[in-house]
Amino acid sequence: MGLKPPQKCQVLQSHPDPRFQCSLWHFYP
Secondary structure, three states: OOOOOOHHHHHHHOOOOHHHHHHHHHHOO
């Protein structure tokens, strides 16, 4: 919370599947 996601998360943001982004956020809160 309040932490910036890693570069991997940023790359996932471009993914068309928003569910994948949520998974990344859970792994990298």
